[in-house]
Amino acid sequence: MRCCDVEKLWDDMRDALQPHRDAVIKHLRACPPCQELYEQYEGIAYCLTCLPPPQPPATLVPKIIEHIRSAVKATVPDSVAKIDSPLGLLFVAFRETGITYVALNRDEGDEAAFQRIKARLGRSVVPSTAPAWVNETLTAFFRTHVSRLDRVDISDLTPFEQATLRATAKIPAGEVRSYGWVAAAMGQPNAARAVGGVMARNPVPLLYPCHRVVDSTGRLHNYEYGLDVKARILELEGCRSYKR
Amino acid sequence: MSALAPILGDYRLSAPAMMPQPVRPTKGVPGPENFEVIVDDYQRRLYGFALRMTGNREDAEEIVQDSFVRAYRALAKMDPQQRAELRLQPWLYTITLNVTRNRLRSKRPTNVALDSLADPDALLNETQEGPDQPEAIVDRAADMVLVEQALLQLPMHLRAAATLRFVEGRSHPEIAEILNQPIGTVKSHVHRAVRILRRILGPQVGRIVASENSTIEEED
Numbered sequence: 001m002r003c004c005d006v007e008k009l010w011d012d013m014r015d016a017l018q019p020h021r022d023a024v025i026k027h028l029r030a031c032p033p034c035q036e037l038y039e040q041y042e043g044i045a046y047c048l049t050c051l052p053p054p055q056p057p058a059t060l061v062p063k064i065i066e067h068i069r070s071a072v073k074a075t076v077p078d079s080v081a082k083i084d085s086p087l088g089l090l091f092v093a094f095r096e097t098g099i100t101y102v103a104l105n106r107d108e109g110d111e112a113a114f115q116r117i118k119a120r121l122g123r124s125v126v127p128s129t130a131p132a133w134v135n136e137t138l139t140a141f142f143r144t145h146v147s148r149l150d151r152v153d154i155s156d157l158t159p160f161e162q163a164t165l166r167a168t169a170k171i172p173a174g175e176v177r178s179y180g181w182v183a184a185a186m187g188q189p190n191a192a193r194a195v196g197g198v199m200a201r202n203p204v205p206l207l208y209p210c211h212r213v214v215d216s217t218g219r220l221h222n223y224e225y226g227l228d229v230k231a232r233i234l235e236l237e238g239c240r241s242y243k244r
Numbered sequence: 245m246s247a248l249a250p251i252l253g254d255y256r257l258s259a260p261a262m263m264p265q266p267v268r269p270t271k272g273v274p275g276p277e278n279f280e281v282i283v284d285d286y287q288r289r290l291y292g293f294a295l296r297m298t299g300n301r302e303d304a305e306e307i308v309q310d311s312f313v314r315a316y317r318a319l320a321k322m323d324p325q326q327r328a329e330l331r332l333q334p335w336l337y338t339i340t341l342n343v344t345r346n347r348l349r350s351k352r353p354t355n356v357a358l359d360s361l362a363d364p365d366a367l368l369n370e371t372q373e374g375p376d377q378p379e380a381i382v383d384r385a386a387d388m389v390l391v392e393q394a395l396l397q398l399p400m401h402l403r404a405a406a407t408l409r410f411v412e413g414r415s416h417p418e419i420a421e422i423l424n425q426p427i428g429t430v431k432s433h434v435h436r437a438v439r440i441l442r443r444i445l446g447p448q449v450g451r452i453v454a455s456e457n458s459t460i461e462e463e464d
Binding site: 007008011012040041043044045047048049050051052053054055056057060061063064065067068071072075 | 279280283284287288291292295296301304305308309310312313316317320387388391392395406407409410411413416431434435438441442445449452
């Protein structure tokens with residue numbers, strides 16, 4: 001066996017199945033230059049195998065899972081169902097985790113409604129029929145004016161937006177509160193304007209009752225679907241204490 | 245007599261026992277439903293690989309996160325037969341290597357070799373039970389930093405080959421699969437990597453191995 005042939009076989013010997021193993025060893029024992037090169041080779045290999053296995057931080061697994069969760073959320077579309085209600089047709093978007101969007105009918109056609117919801121959610125939507133839990137959630141709201149908030153998913157929103165919507169959920173049906181009241185209920189009494197901003201982009205109106213929030217003089221102030229609709233909802237809830 | 249003579253004598257280093265053991269294979273066919281188990285099984289290994297490749301802990305963490313997201317998405321798109329036929333471990337290495345390449349390509353290479361990786365605390369913990377004197381422990385940590393930095397000086401394709409071969413303990417056919425290269429190319433890359441490392445580390449290799457080797461003999 002020649003020196004150049006032996007050199008090519010060194011690394012194979014780590015796999016223990018090397019058929020030329022004995023021949024290589026025999027050559028190395030008899031050939032000091034090859035022996036020296038082999039020792040250096042094995043020395044390097046040995047240094048590399050001695051590198052301590054790095055310890056990943058304990059936070060790595062939770063970070064990976066969270067990463068996957070948000071990536072999946074971005075790719076799995078929401079379902080959108082049309083549901084009849086006392087306010088007319090509703091477009092309700094939902095996924096496994098809860099209802100993500102409620103849109104009142106603007107008479108713009110289904111396709112335009114789907115496009116609007118898609119743009120607001122920032123991910124694709126697929127038309128669907130409403131499963132029982134979605135139907136029940138809406139039916140119960142119109143019957144009792146109380147929302148099953150465990151069936152509403154607002155986890156896409158910022159912490160401030162989520163806190164604002166949760167504060168509105170404390171307003172009893174049939175009553176109204178001011179933007180300042182909501183801000184104070186969140187422990188941020190100076191945030192009334194920011195509260196107004198959140199109300200304007202509430203993705204789940206009705207279920208998170210932004211319609212119960214009015215200005216400090218009791219006027220309806222504003223509503224995504226118009227003041228008539230806001231008044232209508234409040235009347236359905238038996239509220240008379242607002243001003244037009 | 246050279247420092248390596250005892251090694252040559254019985255080919256201790258060629259013994260398969262010196263190679264890192266493969267991780268326990270994830271039970272069942274891999275898919276989104278058991279992905280948390282896959283993450284748990286492979287995160288250490290892929291993190292280690294990414295860290296050896298980049299020399300930077302933050303990069304390694306982000307690479308592993310991105311790699312698992314890619315793997316998840318790809319698995320979700322596969323049909324049951326593709327999943328059943330998937331060789332998970334090499335596949336995960338391939339994904340991690342691709343993410344690493346993309347990331348290193350967009351970074352200045354000079355950032356890489358300057359970071360010191362060896363965590364002296366970890367090394368201390370690891371060697372506490374041995375008979376080493378404190379100076380020896382510090383020496384060993386310093387030696388490991390030298391080896392790590394030498395590895396980071398290799399061109400990326402050689403670094404990948406050497407890391408998979410020696411640090412990760414993969415076989416030639418497996419590395420060929422991971423790198424999508426013929427086995428001959430893998431062997432020649434491994435060989436070239438060792439030659440360059442030999443040039444970088446030079447005479448220090450003998451000293452590192454001699455000190456390691458004395459520990460091994462005491463264990464016998």
